[in-house]
Amino acid sequence: MTAPATERRIAANSFTFILCTTSRTTFGITISHTGEVVVRGPHGTTDEQAVDLVHRRREWIYRQLKHFKETAPDDHAKELIGGTGFAVLGHGHRLRIVADADQEQPLVQHRWSERGPWLHMRSTTARNVEAAREELVAFYARTGQEWLDAHAPSITQQTTTPELPVKMSTRMRTNWAYHHQTRGLTLHWATAQLSTVYIRELIHRTLGLHSVTHNHLYERSLQTLWLGDLQPHRALAPTIQPCRACSAAVNTLHAENCSSALCARTGRQHSDCGHPDATCNTVWSGQHPHLTACIEYGFFCRETPDGYEPCDAHAPRALPDYLRVYRECRWSAAEQRMVLDA
Numbered sequence: 001m002t003a004p005a006t007e008r009r010i011a012a013n014s015f016t017f018i019l020c021t022t023s024r025t026t027f028g029i030t031i032s033h034t035g036e037v038v039v040r041g042p043h044g045t046t047d048e049q050a051v052d053l054v055h056r057r058r059e060w061i062y063r064q065l066k067h068f069k070e071t072a073p074d075d076h077a078k079e080l081i082g083g084t085g086f087a088v089l090g091h092g093h094r095l096r097i098v099a100d101a102d103q104e105q106p107l108v109q110h111r112w113s114e115r116g117p118w119l120h121m122r123s124t125t126a127r128n129v130e131a132a133r134e135e136l137v138a139f140y141a142r143t144g145q146e147w148l149d150a151h152a153p154s155i156t157q158q159t160t161t162p163e164l165p166v167k168m169s170t171r172m173r174t175n176w177a178y179h180h181q182t183r184g185l186t187l188h189w190a191t192a193q194l195s196t197v198y199i200r201e202l203i204h205r206t207l208g209l210h211s212v213t214h215n216h217l218y219e220r221s222l223q224t225l226w227l228g229d230l231q232p233h234r235a236l237a238p239t240i241q242p243c244r245a246c247s248a249a250v251n252t253l254h255a256e257n258c259s260s261a262l263c264a265r266t267g268r269q270h271s272d273c274g275h276p277d278a279t280c281n282t283v284w285s286g287q288h289p290h291l292t293a294c295i296e297y298g299f300f301c302r303e304t305p306d307g308y309e310p311c312d313a314h315a316p317r318a319l320p321d322y323l324r325v326y327r328e329c330r331w332s333a334a335e336q337r338m339v340l341d342a
């Protein structure tokens with residue numbers, strides 16, 4: 001009877017690894033699919049033996065870990081905030097949240113503008129993560145399909161089925177592309193983020209045609225595709241801290257004289273709004289409405305030697321641009337928050 005396999009975690013100098021002992025008689029090192037170093041050896045292997053093996057093979061391990069880091073899929077969540085980057089057919093776009101009155105459709109692409117390409121999302125859409133995701137996915141599928149309609153026929157003409165339909169799909173989960181003999185070629189919506197040369201490469205490979213681009217970069221670009229994971233900006237997560245000025249608990253009215261309280265009717269400071277009654281006080285939501293507006297609309301700036309300049313929320317040293325809130329927003333008494341002025 002053989003002893004069952006055992007596993008234990010051992011700390012080496014700069015990382016930890018897993019030692020897995022079995023009835024085998026030889027040693028081996030592998031990198032798991034999660035990027036973990038796994039040492040395999042016979043039962044009775046001591047920690048010292050394992051560490052010694054890792055030490056001797058360290059250059060190989062570092063090379064493997066580096067390779068793993070470069071090739072592992074990183075389906076990072078994107079933050080739903082002005083300034084977040086979205087690649088469209090290989091071109092970087094930035095998200096801008098615009099007033100409902102400015103735009104009928106939920107999402108509009110502006111390819112040409114002074115400060116580069118933008119995706120303009122309607123404010124109402126941006127406040128609902130699910131709706132925003134749906135619009136973005138549909139936009140990618142639409143944009144990809146337009147490109148396919150214009151360019152796929154020149155590729156399928158090189159095959160025995162020149163009339164093969166080529167479609168973008170919002171339903172694919174595990175494949176980037178699927179070739180069905182009669183239904184045709186289907187591409188994952190996320191591939192509309194790729195440079196067009198990589199979309200060509202994907203189609204070429206799936207149809208068994210010659211390669212048209214560099215291998216390594218192509219693989220890498222597939223692994224960095226955004227797959228729809230969208231999160232509200234982390235600062236928008238509800239806080240549970242009481243108001244710093246009057247100690248009102250979250251979701252309760254500010255104190256009458258609180259310097260942070262706004263007038264529910266005008267959005268001006270409540271302490272000197274001049275209304276004789278007390279019904280115009282606002283509720284402390286966990287975040288000052290002006291900061292909420294900066295986060296929602298991506299109003300950020302940073303200090304430069306020439307003064308303040310607008311910047312993305314993600315930029316180093318970014319600060320909320322409250323002046324811009326005063327300039328471009330107005331108080332909505334109905335919604336009890338700052339909204340973009342139409």
Ligand SMILES: [Zn+2]
Nearest residue numbers: 243246254258
């Ligand atoms: Zn308060």
Ligand SMILES: [Zn+2]
Nearest residue numbers: 263273275280
């Ligand atoms: Zn008032």
